[in-house]
Amino acid sequence: MKKIFKLVSVAIIATMAMGVFVGCSSSSNSSSPSKKSDSKKIGMVVSTLNNPFFVTLKDGAEAKAKELGYELLVVDSQNDSSKELSNVQDLLQKGVSTIILNPVDSDAAQSSVSQANNEKIPVITVDRKSNGGDVICHIASDNVKGGEMAGNFIKEQLGGKGNIAELQGTTGASATRDRGTGFHNIVDADKNLKVVSSQPADFDRQKGLTVTENMLQSNPDIQAIFAQNDEMALGAVKALSTSGKKAVVVGFDGGDDAKKAVDSGELAATVAQQPDLMGSMAIENAKKILNGESVDKEIGADLKLYVKAK
Template identity: 65%
Template sequence: MTKRTKLLSMALSTLLIMGTFAGCGTKKAAEGGKKIGMVVSTLNNPFFVSMKEGAEKKAKELGYEIVVLDSQNDAAKERSNVEDLVQQGIVTLIINPTDSDAVTNSIKVANDNKIKVITVDRKASGGEVTCHVASDNVKGGEMAAEFILEKLNGKGNLVELQGIPGASATRDRGKGFHNIVDKKAGVKVVSSQAADFDRQKGLNVTENIIQATPAFDAIFAHNDEMALGAAKAAKAANKKVIIVGFDGNADAKAAVASGELAATIAQKPDLMGSVAVENAIKIAKGETVAKEIPVELQLIKK
């Protein structure tokens, strides 16, 4: 082999190697262009598990990869999750906030990296959000109040179990509830306490309320987990009380059927996850989406 031939052979080998690496990079970029990130406040709640499953099903159907991370109701973990997803090269971020105020820092991480953000179920107080997907929580709170007042013939003492302080779902569901009950002369909210959307806390808080303020007729819990905890506390105290939850998860529907709960305002978390993914993909493709996208509610009663 001549010196010239050797040089040509070496040059050709170098070009082939470079082409191989370039091809890998192109493939990686293409794969990254079809990856959506999703950060969920907690997966220790059937509602958010259903939301995750709806999102994963829709992403698979549309040919996109989705990476779902659990914030464990911790704002610091939430931010860490967003930073992790940014490093993975996501094209759009879907986030279900742990707290509407605290999530601002996480959203700004995405904003700084030019990644569009969709919030789902709970709103964010700050940061640039392209789209919000949620049930009409104010309307749902009103539906719960109207049902309770109908059952009580328009008068009675009520208890409210609030969700996580600062979460938009807590504010909105409470607002809807008070929009109705505060206007009724014969109705009084005798206790309104946070139980953080948690079943065990719902049980503990209700036990304390029964001891401190035994004279009440109904409980509105901002989610089903707290409602189920409250139902257990009421049963243990042998107290007959109307209990209404919010979300429509499987345990709550079964509790309505058995009479442990009077009703639940049913959301469709799987549909919320699906709709969020559909719009995340539209955003990634440069399409315009609505600023707010409502998902319908349903009153489930026996």
């Protein structure tokens, strides 16, 4: 009997030990609950903060967030779509309630939007669209209209005849596509206007300078240049100055540096956006979404042509 009792005791102890082990194992393998979003915390992903336009966009959003009592977490994608996706993932981990996305590339942005969609976090895009995913609201200037404004101004300045060069923005960005579409709506319709060169310079001042230098070597008789943003336009102005050539240069954005260049006569005009207003509008609409209010799918910010005062 003693032997039988001893064997039963050992079996019971072993069974209890296994139960404890299984319980610990189950606990260690269980997935941790996802972080809950904070209704007062908003994430903002900016394509690059190495561009005055997007710095102003950020400043406008920060000012409005402070006014309305929201914490705004701003991250810089450094013109890298993979960095953008990583930024969105980090913000989701930090529990943001909404993501304001200024995409690097409209096609690649759908991965970032989908990440937020999976976590049921609403997305607002600003300035550039995402070509996929569920975006609640898009806030931007009418870039097609702005391109048309630039085309009409150049046509007027050239007297309806001349050779034109175009500096394109980042390939794949909706702003690049739309500004180019508007511009070509005007100049391609007139057989006396000829776009002799159209090349990307990635919305970058230094690249704008280098690309313009190459354009001038290949096409020395360029009378006008449309740059799809101010940074490239200012690069083009420097290239013209270095080469001793003159041309009508029109930028796009209406940044402070560009306005100063217009006032000094270096730049003919800039299609002026209001990035601070767009940033502010993004926060206002984020608040509406979080409060359960409806918002428009597309919201436009006014444009105007900035030229030297006479």
